[in-house]
Amino acid sequence: MINKGVKNADEAIRDIADNSVLMLGGFGLCGIPENCIAAILRSGVKGLTCISNNAGVDDFGIGLMLKTRQVKKMISSYVGENAEFERQLLSGELEVELIPQGTLAERIRAGGSGIPAFFTPAGVGTEVAEGKETREFEGNMYLMETWLKADFSLVKAWRGDTSGNLIYRGTARNFNPMMASAGRITIAEVEELVPVGELDPNAIHTPGIYVHRIFQGSNYEKRIEQRTVRK
Amino acid sequence: MLDKIGIAKRIAQEVQDGMYINLGIGIPTLVANYIPKNMNVVLQSENGLLGIGPFPTEENIDPDLINAGKQTITMMPGSALFNSAESFAMIRSGKVDLTILGAMEVSEYGDIANWKVPGKMVKGMGGAMDLVASAKNIIVAMQHCSKEGASKLLKKCTLPLTGLRCVKRIVSDLAVLDVLPHGGFRLLQRAPGVTVDEIKNATEGRLIIDGEIPEMVII
Numbered sequence: 001m002i003n004k005g006v007k008n009a010d011e012a013i014r015d016i017a018d019n020s021v022l023m024l025g026g027f028g029l030c031g032i033p034e035n036c037i038a039a040i041l042r043s044g045v046k047g048l049t050c051i052s053n054n055a056g057v058d059d060f061g062i063g064l065m066l067k068t069r070q071v072k073k074m075i076s077s078y079v080g081e082n083a084e085f086e087r088q089l090l091s092g093e094l095e096v097e098l099i100p101q102g103t104l105a106e107r108i109r110a111g112g113s114g115i116p117a118f119f120t121p122a123g124v125g126t127e128v129a130e131g132k133e134t135r136e137f138e139g140n141m142y143l144m145e146t147w148l149k150a151d152f153s154l155v156k157a158w159r160g161d162t163s164g165n166l167i168y169r170g171t172a173r174n175f176n177p178m179m180a181s182a183g184r185i186t187i188a189e190v191e192e193l194v195p196v197g198e199l200d201p202n203a204i205h206t207p208g209i210y211v212h213r214i215f216q217g218s219n220y221e222k223r224i225e226q227r228t229v230r231k
Numbered sequence: 232m233l234d235k236i237g238i239a240k241r242i243a244q245e246v247q248d249g250m251y252i253n254l255g256i257g258i259p260t261l262v263a264n265y266i267p268k269n270m271n272v273v274l275q276s277e278n279g280l281l282g283i284g285p286f287p288t289e290e291n292i293d294p295d296l297i298n299a300g301k302q303t304i305t306m307m308p309g310s311a312l313f314n315s316a317e318s319f320a321m322i323r324s325g326k327v328d329l330t331i332l333g334a335m336e337v338s339e340y341g342d343i344a345n346w347k348v349p350g351k352m353v354k355g356m357g358g359a360m361d362l363v364a365s366a367k368n369i370i371v372a373m374q375h376c377s378k379e380g381a382s383k384l385l386k387k388c389t390l391p392l393t394g395l396r397c398v399k400r401i402v403s404d405l406a407v408l409d410v411l412p413h414g415g416f417r418l419l420q421r422a423p424g425v426t427v428d429e430i431k432n433a434t435e436g437r438l439i440i441d442g443e444i445p446e447m448v449i450i
Binding site: 080125205225 | 276277278279280285286287288289292293294295296297298299300301302303304312313314315316318319320322323342352353354355356357358359360361362364365391392393394395
């Protein structure tokens with residue numbers, strides 16, 4: 001099996017250049033590539049376009065990369081939880097493109113599947129449809145959306161092996177599998193990296209073919225946004 | 232007049248045995264607390280879970296298990312986990328039987344606006360546009376009027392739309408109404424203590440009143 005293991009996040013992201021297009025997995029702060037984000041902060045790379053469902057919070061996740069002004073543009077479905085984000089947006093420092101969540105997921109899936117465009121009902125008759133081709137199928141209207149691809153996809157999984165096979169845990173899976181398939185270079189960080197042969201092939205969520213570099217992350221904080229308990 | 236809990240309790244009466252349901256953030260999330268215990272339903276969370284369970288105890292909080300509102304949750308026995316593309320595949324293909332969500336405005340044709348107020352910070356539509364474009368049955372939980380007393384049940388929405396002609400039923404603090412296929416809000420029930428005249432005054436869009444309108448029963 002091909003060994004894709006690298007030492008750490010710094011080595012994994014070494015060739016991310018200014019103005020790259022990144023995909024970052026996660027929903028809210030659940031399933032985000034914490035170690036890669038920390039390494040990007042250290043690298044000082046700038047002008048990034050980040051495709052991610054959300055933009056983190058002020059002091060965690062992509063929010064940290066906003067604070068250091070490393071992000072030029074966000075492509076997301078929901079960006080509510082971040083005061084610095086709002087400030088940069090209103091002052092014009094940050095560009096934002098908002099996309100319906102299912103369309104975002106499918107555009108990334110399409111990018112990783114070799115499908116340049118597809119038709120979806122989401123957004124028909126709304127401002128999301130402006131400038132897009134619409135077409136009728138079986139009496140209903142749909143609009144055309146195109147694929148999304150990235151220079152680098154940064155994904156987080158629970159377990160992985162050195163050939164890049166990945167298993168996610170709980171709802172931390174979210175956007176990670178599609179992003180893994182849509183990156184020109186896909187970097188996976190995992191909580192536990194095991195030798196080839198230790199993962200059950202029946203249980204693999206992302207086959208290693210999509211992953212170019214993999215490392216075992218450290219010090220996962222896994223911050224909770226809305227800590228809610230039973231009364 | 233119904234408070235938030237009252238609206239959630241009334242919407243829970245719409246739930247039927249065997250349904251797959253997606254609950255939006257806010258009042259819709261509360262509906263889960265009032266679904267009759269003898270009913271078997273499965274709650275879908277668009278971030279990748281079928282089978283949302285109750286909130287966890289302090290001891291079994293798991294940061295890898297959250298709902299679409301980013302709250303910590305548990306899973307019911309028999310749950311299934313999947314990625315976001317698959318989540319919206321089941322939504323788009325009509326597998327989810329019922330979608331319950333909030334709204335800022337609904338038009339008499341069932342257009343819904345709930346994601347953007349011009350001049351205010353735009354947070355994004357999240358999964359709302361995908362949900363309203365595809366769900367077979369959409370029930371909206373909303374306040375009938377704004378704090379200033381302006382009707383939110385309109386001839387035509389004034390805010391940017393989330394979806395066209397998609398809302399089937401509205402449960403507001405004042406009434407239960409159906410949106411008719413050819414336009415108009417048909418009044419089905421009054422909230423406790425609310426008169427038909429009060430509902431008329433609070434509804435800008437075309438209101439259709441057929442015969443006696445019963446008061447809803449909330450237990």
